[in-house]
Amino acid sequence: MSGWWKSSYSSGAGGCVEVNDSVPGFVGVRDSKLGTESPVLLFEPHEIRAFVLGAKAGEFDHLCT
Template identity: 55%
Template sequence: MTEMGTPRWRKSSYSGNEGNCVEVADNLPGVVGVRDSKDIAGPSLTFAAARWASFVEFAKHHTSN
């Protein structure tokens, strides 16, 4: 992802400080990066921004309690 710019990784404000989180970089043009906060030097997944937005909307409306 570096050829597209430098990702700015962030995690949910609901996450604690344990480091067991999913981090997202949504500052890249047209794509969203996703990685495991336990392995920041490891691989990341890249999704088209529109696909990621669809996933987030689905997750907002289909939560388990």
């Protein structure tokens, strides 16, 4: 699976998650620190949409403290 990218908000050596939508009907998510050795979690687009909307609404803000 090629075509991985991560958020422009991600910086430094701490790593981040990377996403990939090159497989029709699925979005892959992996740990950028592990690169190609990272396990890949596959989600359907509606699942990613629910997560992104929740993040935008602040539902996960408590995880950033």
